[in-house]
Amino acid sequence: MSVEGWRTALVLGGIRSGKSEFAESLVAREKVVRYVATATIDPTDAEWAERIAEHQERRLDGWVTEEIGADPDRLVELIASAGADETLLVDDLGGWVSATLEAGAGAADLAPAVRDCAARLVIVSSEVGLSLVPTTKVGRAFTDALGAANRAVAEASDAVVLVLAGQPSWLKLTAATERPQPTPEVFTPTVETPVPPPPMPPADALSAPTMTLPMVATGLVIQPGMDLPMPDEHAGPQATERLGTLDFAGAGLGALDQVVAFAAATQGSPSPLPWTTIRVLLLHGDHDGGAAAGVAPGESGRRADQARSGDGALARLAAAAGASLQVVDAPTAAPIELGPALTVDAVEAALRYGWRLAEEAVDSGVDLIVLGACGAGTEAAAAAVLAAASGAEPAAVLGRVVSPGGRVDDAAWMTRCATVRDALHRTRDSQRSAKDVLAELGGGDIAIAAGVLLGATARRTPVLLDGPVGVAAGLVSRDLAGQARHWCLLPDHGGHPAVKLAADVLGLTPLLDLRLDLGEGATSLAALPLLRAALSLAGTLPEHPLAPEPAIDGAQ
Structure with missing residues (x-):
């Protein structure tokens, strides 16, 4: 290799x-x-x-x-x-x-x-x-x-x-920069001009001309058993212990203690700081065949265009958070009930490309990545990955198909179930390695997302997940580098059965139970002000005057 x-x-x-x-x-x-x-x-x-x-x-x-x-x-x-x-x-x-x-x-x-x-x-x-x-x-x-x-x-x-x-x-x-590297035609990321925190800027501030990022070969081999960094095992418990000494009027942060412990471990400090520079990566990739049943043609493209122009829930929430937004076009996946979603070479390219996206974000000063996705058939593809990885039944991990206007489309749900079932039957004798699962069932968006998680882990940068694509990528990245899941935070499960099951498999505890279903990435951004508020309080509140003195080693 x-x-x-x-x-x-x-x-x-x-x-x-x-x-x-x-x-x-x-x-x-x-x-x-x-x-x-x-x-x-x-x-x-x-x-x-x-x-x-x-x-x-x-x-x-x-x-x-x-x-x-x-x-x-x-x-x-x-x-x-x-x-x-x-x-x-x-x-x-x-x-x-x-x-x-x-x-x-x-x-x-x-x-x-x-x-x-x-x-x-x-x-x-x-x-x-x-x-x-x-x-x-x-x-x-x-x-x-x-x-x-x-x-x-x-x-x-x-x-x-x-x-x-x-x-x-x-x-x-050492990358040979003297020889220009070709940009893969299927990957055309754009970066929106970062927007200030609220109040909301005018629409034209979000629709400024975009900058195309060059694809530079990263010179890495992504394979099982990679030795990537782990968060600081001591900083998290120290931060939690410190919370007990702060001057809260009540009992404290409750479940948000987890946010402080997570941030402390990923920052390597018992006094973590709120995230300030955030990059939202919206992966746009469709899945052909029955996986996309119930989705109107062109709907995912419309959502991606909304994000690029500063419209829609994701872009508005990103603007409110002061986050930059990057829309990444992934290659369309072939029908998984008929054959592989992607070629092996395309999977390799997608993984490396996702890694490079994370590197580029960190190099630009980003300290938190929010992973989102929009695409026809993404939920069914993620369910297929989850079923292959955990042995779950397709019907148990596929959420309801809701059409515009709130109508539940049971016929489309049954088509998706049959598609995932047929894909799993087709691949019953195939290997279940991470790359094989991506090639057979996952598609470009999930492969890129897995690469982002691995690249972020390598650069010691946390990632907020929500939605089926994010957790499916988490399962895949876990099988390539077990350290990756420790850099992921799940703000809310959104009531989605696949997210709930994947969270259990990955050992991720959703912080909230708001059952928000705003689209992948938007749920994390909606919860972000609360998460940052917890970190701000943990970092700025003084100790309670009656707080016990810190324990001294050897004291009885």
Whole structure:
């Protein structure tokens, strides 16, 4: 598995570690590759000739081999003169060092050539730092020279990979900003100009021209078992204990104690501050087929346009909270009763894109993300993800279908139930990994939402959830990184059965029971003033004059 965002890479590994095969996989999609072979062929050494023949047989059609064993000085020249539209694979650095050892050459000229190389460049080399010190003088000279070359080339390269027993580990990755990255056509986020707190600004302040965010490859691999940060385990209990000493007229904050403990843990302080810079991410993605039964065509697009223009509940509540609003268009998901919702590649792109959205928000100063969604069929897709993850019956997790005007559409509800049931039956023998569930059942909006949760976790930033898409993303992100759910807060379950069940599975306790159903994201924004009020009181109230003195370690 590889990552994106690099131009030059050094692939290290021991003998028969699989380093050459992995290096070849990095450039396998390139139509033309210049394979620079550094070994000197000895016709009297049958075993060595067999090794070289094995390498030659793996080279793909369209690859051009350049043998430089007899003229090692050509390596620097080849790298320095390569154009931006070329791809070079050098295998391996050890052969080159061996050939240049007597001449006293080495990394002095090679490293600058690698650093300035305009082409896509992969260099394979043996890692000598894990081996024993050779017993001969020439052996020690070789390992010293190759070790020095590896260090210099690693420093000059965008990426460094260590291959052990065929398993690659990325040791370094620096995005190669010199080469512009294409923007995926299906993802076109826009950021509304941040609006001030109430009173409400005029409508034209919310409909200002938008700014398109460039899609920059993040160079990450999203896979199960990622080790992401956890909130501070001590700050939350300390904040709760401190609340008991404050000068409240009554018993205190009640259930909102949880808000203070959550904010303290995510901020790493027993005296958390109210969130001040908030980004609302509204994911707009439709689901074709029976999942969208009962939704008028174009309705989700109308909601997304409302948000962009500053109209509708979500935009008005965002304006009242002083939050910026970003509408993110996700790819339309195929009917899940007939086949996969997305391709595997689209799932990977959506996860990385969601991660990048969270990064961009945090880099701009955001300290709280509110996750929302609008799309035809999102509730049914989320129910399918939840049913696959928890074994729940579709009818138990699908909320009622309510048409405009408040009419309950039982026929549409039954169609959605049948769709989820058929999709689960179709995938009954499929794997239940997080990415498989997203590809088969979830769709682009849930995949992007999961990426947002993972990216926010990596950047130690809390997320407010409400609605089926948010909790479905929470279930998926939990299976990729168990730490993600600890950065999520659920203000209200909205009376939705899927949200209630997912909250139980994730261990999230809804703070309120207002049963608000304003659309995903809007419920969180409606509750936000109350949450911030609790944090403001917890941070500004003095201690009660009769509060007990803090306990001292060792005191009886």
